[in-house]
Amino acid sequence: MAKVYNFSAGPAVLPHAVLAEAQSEMLDWHGSGMCVMEMSHRGKEFMEIIHDAEHDLRELMQIPKNYKVLFLQGGASLQFAMLPLNLLGDKKSIDVVNTGHWSKLAIKEAKRYANVNVVASSEDRNFTYVPAEETWQRDPDAAYLHYTSNETIGGLQFPFIPSSANGVPLVCDMSSDFLSREVDVSQFGLIYAGAQKNIGPSGLTVVIVREDLLGKALPSTPTMLNYQVHADADSMYNTPATYPIYIAGLVFKWLKELGGIKGMAARNDEKAGLLYHAIESSNGFYYSTVDAPFRSKMNVVFRLKDESLEDTFLSEAKKNGLVQLKGHRAVGGMRASIYNAMPIEGVKALVSFMMDFARQHSS
Numbered sequence: 001m002a003k004v005y006n007f008s009a010g011p012a013v014l015p016h017a018v019l020a021e022a023q024s025e026m027l028d029w030h031g032s033g034m035c036v037m038e039m040s041h042r043g044k045e046f047m048e049i050i051h052d053a054e055h056d057l058r059e060l061m062q063i064p065k066n067y068k069v070l071f072l073q074g075g076a077s078l079q080f081a082m083l084p085l086n087l088l089g090d091k092k093s094i095d096v097v098n099t100g101h102w103s104k105l106a107i108k109e110a111k112r113y114a115n116v117n118v119v120a121s122s123e124d125r126n127f128t129y130v131p132a133e134e135t136w137q138r139d140p141d142a143a144y145l146h147y148t149s150n151e152t153i154g155g156l157q158f159p160f161i162p163s164s165a166n167g168v169p170l171v172c173d174m175s176s177d178f179l180s181r182e183v184d185v186s187q188f189g190l191i192y193a194g195a196q197k198n199i200g201p202s203g204l205t206v207v208i209v210r211e212d213l214l215g216k217a218l219p220s221t222p223t224m225l226n227y228q229v230h231a232d233a234d235s236m237y238n239t240p241a242t243y244p245i246y247i248a249g250l251v252f253k254w255l256k257e258l259g260g261i262k263g264m265a266a267r268n269d270e271k272a273g274l275l276y277h278a279i280e281s282s283n284g285f286y287y288s289t290v291d292a293p294f295r296s297k298m299n300v301v302f303r304l305k306d307e308s309l310e311d312t313f314l315s316e317a318k319k320n321g322l323v324q325l326k327g328h329r330a331v332g333g334m335r336a337s338i339y340n341a342m343p344i345e346g347v348k349a350l351v352s353f354m355m356d357f358a359r360q361h362s363s
């Protein structure tokens with residue numbers, strides 16, 4: 001079997017132990033004689049699977065009782081519409097922070113339903129920093145404030161949680177750093193994340209929403225896009241993404257065994273530290289485009305000073321079993337996504353390759 005380290009931004013690497021467990025249970029889940037994919041979503045076997053997944057996620061994130069956990073579909077992208085449809089209520093506008101590609105898409109979609117007030121933007125410097133919170137022009141009467149805690153494409157991460165000033169609920173797209181570091185859920189009105197970065201397979205979106213924000217959907221909201229409908233039905237209004245929920249549940253168990261989010265955050269700090277140190281100590285051969293305090297610990301974006309070497313870098317990396325390192329077409333360069341499931345050995349292998357490559361190609 002070919003062994004590679006997969007640095008894809010998403011769908012992304014999954015824990016080897018989880019895949020092996022899924023394989024061992026593929027034909028017969030816990031003596032049921034069925035594959036999870038074949039089960040009725042309302043049968044007692046699948047009920048146990050989804051119940052355990054929610055239970056373990058609640059434990060990992062210490063989700064307070066007055067929050068619902070929803071297992072939805074449509075990706076994080078569908079949330080860009082569901083948020084204003086469900087949370088605008090009798091307000092007129094929402095506040096957003098614009099820090100890159102995903103913020104911009106969230107803004108574009110929200111504009112179909114609400115007045116969108118961009119409280120701060122780092123577009124002036126090509127999304128290389130997070131504007132200081134003191135400078136944000138917030139509306140005390142906004143329905144909510146939306147931000148993207150980790151910009152997957154730009155490699156930019158918020159080092160802080162914004163305040164929920166004036167009681168305006170905080171809404172966060174955590175797709176690419178969910179479960180990677182400790183967050184206090186009680187500071188948020190709503191957190192959402194597409195699964196294929198740090199949770200499991202694509203096809204599943206996790207939404208954590210404070211109960212008092214439910215029940216305010218605009219009358220034209222399609223049934224399937226109404227949080228209240230899914231909350232009332234325990235994510236079983238229609239057939240949920242059963243297999244992705246099962247894999248997500250295995251990932252949650254794996255995280256618990258490894259010491260929960262605190263343990264994972266320490267590993268993530270170490271992995272990102274190794275990689276950024278290699279970039280910084282390359283005498284400019286590699287460089288990061290993002291201001292130091294805001295460099296993502298999940299998506300390490302970097303460039304080569306000599307851009308003509310980029311194709312060689314990628315093909316040599318691939319020969320060394322280091323794959324999917326090409327940056328997003330919107331920003332170019334390289335991107336190493338080092339989500340929870342990327343073992344430290346993978347990062348060490350990449351660092352050692354980068355140092356060799358720089359030695360060989362330095363003039």
Ligand SMILES: *Cc1c(COP(=O)(O)O)cnc(C)c1O
Pocket residue numbers: 010074075076077078102148150151152173174175176194195197
């Ligand atoms: C990947 C990603 C999305 C889009 O997710 P889909 O599941 O493809 O809709 C949105 N926001 C962020 C931060 C992402 O990383």
